[in-house]
Structure formats: C-alpha cells, structure tokens
Amino acid sequence: MSNTQQLYDKVKSILYSLTGITLTENKEVMIANRLDKLKRNTKYTGDIGELLQRIEDGEFTKEFINTFTTNKTHFFREDxxxxxxxxxxxxxxxxxxxxxxxxxxxxxxxxxxxxxxxxxxxxxxxxxxxxxxxxxxxxxxxxxxNGIYRFQKSSKEFPDWIKPQKYFKRRIQKNLAGDEILIKVNDxxxxxxxxxxxxxxxxxxxxxxxxxxxxxxxxxxxxxxxxxxxxxxxxxxxxxxxxxxxxxxxxxxxxxxxxxxxxxxxxxxxxxxxxx
Ligand SMILES: C[S@@+](CC[C@H](N)C(=O)[O-])C[C@H]1O[C@@H](n2cnc3c(N)ncnc32)[C@H](O)[C@@H]1O
Incomplete structure (x- = not known):
C-alpha cells in the first residue's frame, strides 16, 4: 500500500472516530485539498503524517473537524x-x-x-x-x-412569500463586488x-x-x-x-x-x- 493511501486511510479513520462521517470511495482529491487546508488552519509546517498522529493523540481535533465537514447551505434550501x-x-x-x-x-x-x-x-x-x-x-x-451574510443583489434565494427586508439590516462595507451587499439578521x-x-x-x-x-x-x-x-x-x-x-x-x-x-x-x- 502506498504512503498516500495510508494517509488517506488514516484521515478516514480519524474522521469516523471524531464525527461518524464515512467517506466513500473516490474522495482522494477532496482529502488532498482538505489536508492542505488543515495545514493552513493549524499553521502546521511539519510532516502531514506527524500532524495526523498528533490529531489521533487528541491535538487539533477542532481544526480537523472544522476542515473536514462540508457546510454547503443556503436560505430556504428545499423551500x-x-x-x-x-x-x-x-x-x-x-x-x-x-x-x-x-x-x-x-x-x-x-x-x-x-x-x-x-x-x-x-x-x-x-x-x-x-x-x-x-x-x-x-x-x-x-x-x-454573527448572522452576517454576503449576498448578490440578484440572488433568488428567498421565495416570493418572504420579504427579506423585514429581517435584515443592510451593512456598509468596502471591498464588496458591485452587485454584492452585506446583510445582518435582526434581533x-x-x-x-x-x-x-x-x-x-x-x-x-x-x-x-x-x-x-x-x-x-x-x-x-x-x-x-x-x-x-x-x-x-x-x-x-x-x-x-x-x-x-x-x-x-x-x-x-x-x-x-x-x-x-x-x-x-x-x-x-x-x-x-x-x-x-
Ligand atoms: C451540507 S451541510 C447541510 C446544512 C443544512 N442542514 C442544509 O440542508 O442546508 C451539513 C452540515 O452537517 C454538519 N455535520 C456533519 N457531521 C456532523 C455531526 N456528526 N454532527 C453534527 N453535525 C454534523 C456539518 O458541519 C455541516 O455544517
């Protein structure tokens, strides 16, 4: 078995023990990208195998979990x-x-x-x-x-029966693209x-x-x-x-x-x- 395969197997086993998430086959590219992200998130400059060992020993578990979860969502998904x-x-x-x-x-x-x-x-x-x-x-x-979200003005995220302006305050911020706004959820x-x-x-x-x-x-x-x-x-x-x-x-x-x-x-x- 290659070293890379061993690393991937270790990631799968740590992820399962910390979260219950089972990574299916063909997730190698995803794992490689997330391992890069994990190194950035932990600011770890050493060997990735050593980092995984430290995670198995109980260090950096928060960073590991936060890196390996997939968080895709949006307002009124499946409305x-x-x-x-x-x-x-x-x-x-x-x-x-x-x-x-x-x-x-x-x-x-x-x-x-x-x-x-x-x-x-x-x-x-x-x-x-x-x-x-x-x-x-x-x-x-x-x-x-925090309840602060970046939005495209043209976004069709809200169904017709919702009036988003009732629930959000607009926030002013520089560095937004031309069609973007920043909104904050009301109290x-x-x-x-x-x-x-x-x-x-x-x-x-x-x-x-x-x-x-x-x-x-x-x-x-x-x-x-x-x-x-x-x-x-x-x-x-x-x-x-x-x-x-x-x-x-x-x-x-x-x-x-x-x-x-x-x-x-x-x-x-x-x-x-x-x-x-
Ligand atoms: C794809 S998002 C879905 C979000 C939302 N429910 C939706 O449908 O848009 C999946 C969420 O599940 C969370 N998650 C994954 N494993 C979990 C676990 N073991 N316990 C609690 N939450 C978990 C992830 O952190 C992520 O935010």
Missing part, C-alpha cells in the same frame, strides 16, 4: 419544507395559542434555522417560537451566531434561536424525550453509513413529540422510521408512534 411549515404546521400552533419548539440538527452557517425563524415571523408577528440549532463545526456556528430572529455544538454521532443527545414539535435533519445523513443514519434518526425521533414533524433532505431516507411515521409530503414525516 417546500418551509412552505409546509407555514401552511400545515404553524396554523395548528396558532389555533392552540402554543409555543412551537423546533430543532435544527445540522445548522451549518445558520441559513437554515434563520429560514425557520423567518417562516414563523412571516406567518405571525406574535407567535411564540424557539429553535435549538446545533452543528459539530464550531466555525460555522460562529458565523451563524427578533436571533432571539428565537439558541446555537450550540453537538455531534449527531454521540450516543446520548442532551434533549428530553418529546422535547420538539419539529425536527430538521437535512443534508447531513448522507455523510453517514446506513447503519449510523438509522441510529441518528432514532435518537432524533425520540426527541420529537407524537404528531411532530421530521424534515429530511431531498436525497435522504427515513429508513426504519417509515414504520412509525406518516409521510405527508416530499421527505416530510409526521410521527405517529414511539419506537418500541
């Missing part, structure tokens, strides 16, 4: 989920005059939980709502908590959300059984083996109330949960009973 939240879920809570408690389990740089919060506010200016938003990557969580949205770090691969989650009315777990399961996806889904499912809604990403599968849920839309599942 039909937010549409469903607005038209099917929120009216029930308004009728009951109840706070809605939501969980965003792979929040990345924050666009997803802020989209959840905007959906609530677009539906009602007074409805009580709280969102717990977690991710394993501390860099993206910092960006999320009303921020106050709805609690950000925190959490590893979905942890055995126990820091939440109560039936804590949430809505769980978003989108575009993160794809990074895990089927076996680990099932484990994650079951742990998340425990936190969801009976009658609560689980949203998963477009290419993701509810696996065993299919027997405990009713499908009400594209990758939208309502919990009908607890497991076992």
């Amino acid at each position: 039909f989920h937010f549409e469903d939240l607005k038209t099917r879920v929120l009216p029930e809570f308004e009728k009951l005059n109840k706070e809605i408690k939501m969980y965003c389990s792979a929040a990345s740089t924050g666009e997803e939980p802020y989209s959840m919060a905007m959906t609530v506010r677009e539906f009602s200016s007074t409805m009580k709502a709280s969102i717990v938003a977690t991710d394993i990557d501390t860099d993206v969580l910092q960006t999320a908590a 009303d949205l921020k106050n709805m959300i609690t950000f925190g770090q959490m590893n979905l691969n942890d055995t126990v989650y820091p939440f109560e059984t039936h804590q949430f009315d809505v769980v978003f777990c989108r575009n993160v399961l794809i990074y895990f083996s089927i076996e680990d996806q099932n484990k994650i889904l079951q742990k998340l499912f425990r936190t969801l109330k009976i009658g609560g809604t689980l949203y998963i990403g477009h290419s993701e599968n509810p696996h065993d949960l299919i027997n405990y849920t009713k499908r009400v839309g594209q990758n939208i599942f309502v919990k009908v009973k607890d497991i076992g």
